Amino acid sequence: MKGVNVATPDTQSENSEPVKRTRAAKKTESTPAAGDGPNGVEMTTTDAPERSRTSRSAQQRETPASSNYPGSPYAAGVYRGVADSVAGQRLLAFDEDKRRARSLGMFVTAALLVGGLLGGTAGGAFAIWNLSSRGLVTPGVTSPETITVNSPMQASEITAVAATAMPSVVTIEVAGDNGAGSGSGVIIEQSGYVMTNAHVVSIGSEEPFMRVTMSDGRLFEATVVGRDVLSDIAVIKISNDGPFEVMALGDSSRLNVGDQTIAIGAPLSLPGTVTSGIVSAMNRSITVGASEVPGEEDGQFDFDLPGGSPMTGTSISLPVIQTDASINPGNSGGALLNRNGELIGVNVAIASTGGQGSGSIGLGFAIPVNFAIRIAQEIMAGGQASHGLLGALVTDAQSVAAATVTGAYIDSVTPGGAADISGLRAGDVVTRFNGLPVTNRIDLTAQVRTLSGGTKATMTYVRGGNSYTVEVTLGNLG
Secondary structure, three states, X not given: OHHHHHHOOOOOHHHHHHHHHHHHHHHHHHOOOOOOOOOOHHHHHHHHHHHHHHHHHHHHHHXXXXXXXXXXXXXXXXXXXXXXXXXXXXXXXXXXXXHHHHHHOHHHHHHHHHHHHHOHHHHHHHHHHHHHHOOOEEOOOOOOOOEEOOOHHHOOHHHHHHHHHHHHEEEEEEEEOOXXXXXXXXXXXXXXXXXXXXXXXXXXXXXXXXXXXOOOOOEEEEEEEEEEOOOOEEEEEEOOOOOOOOOOEOOHHHOOOOOEEEEEEOHHHOOOEEEEEEEEEEEEEEEEEOOOOOOOOOOOEEXXXXXXXXXXXXXXXEEEEEEOOOOOOOOOOOEEEOOOOOEEEEEEEEEOOOOOOOOOOOOEEEEEHHHHHHHHHHHHHHOOOOOEEOOEXXXXXXXXXXXXXXXXXXXEEOOOOXXXXXXXXXXXXXXXXXXXXXXXXXXXXXXXXXXXXXXEEEEEEEEXXXXXXXXXXXXXXX
């Protein structure tokens, strides 16, 4: 009777077997076979099906089947929706890993793709582990030759760019008869040619003593191959022939305002410093102090050397990329990179509100790589770089009462010079050069200097209220 009482409340079909079991147990208890023990044959034959049914029941609990009740989390529609959502998130993470892989180079691409198959976050961890196994990224270890990563799964795209580009950025220590200081440089040839700023390697009247520190801690002496003060670009040669890691080159003509930037250098003698920001402005022109250059007006832009004396004298006009990535004294000559780890500029100057020695105020400037690399290659080829010459004396149109538009006002032209031949006359206002806007004399001077002598360019000017566009063949500034 006890077995029957247990079975009575559940009379649905799915409980039919427990009812049979109870009846079998009741029969065994009421009619035991003679000579059998307390566990007779009847009890033994009913225990085996019980274990089988228990196993099937546990299996059903571990893998729930779809339910016909629409509110159940295992209802077909709900369960498929959750599964699709999870699969979608994994696909998004996989696509993001593939995009990041392109920033890390071919040897890391496979790691990221495999990591993506393992699943988004795990994939990122696998990629950083792959870098660590090659000695480029060491989790939790601070070393001159490594990028510290304490949380590999949270590593960013900037971490990847820094790990890729750091071996191609060097710290340059300079000592001369007028002081000492340090700056940065970028390796542009496997044999040890380094591009930097001319002001970094110009201390005193004599050739300075230079020592280069690699990202892995190696030290080498270096000598100056050549300087170009009009572009503030210089090339030095490491005493060892390498091979050294060469920096990948980008295309500064394809930059947009808002593009991500990463600066690497040795600000204030702190090598391996990485900062990031965006391209704040393009086609900006500035003046910076330089020696041995025909006079142009000084501006509020500094590139002094930490521990040394700032360069003084007249100034030069430079076309620059403006960025809010933090740049300080010592970053000069270092790399400004895009999100792919490619060189887009050579850091050169910062805006200042308090004179020499001021730190970053979020206004940093870099020489566009297309201009800088042309000068460096010409220095390596023959020791002297070429610059365009317009052959005109110009001033800011805004300072002229008769001017009706902003631009570069032509005070006079040199007879037989490029401006004269093209038909430019005193009183004209140049508003565009090679398609780029000209808002003052610095813009025009800077853009002319970016081109080599003999280059053909277009120039738009205003005369008598009318606009004209002419082609000009630039002279050569010796």
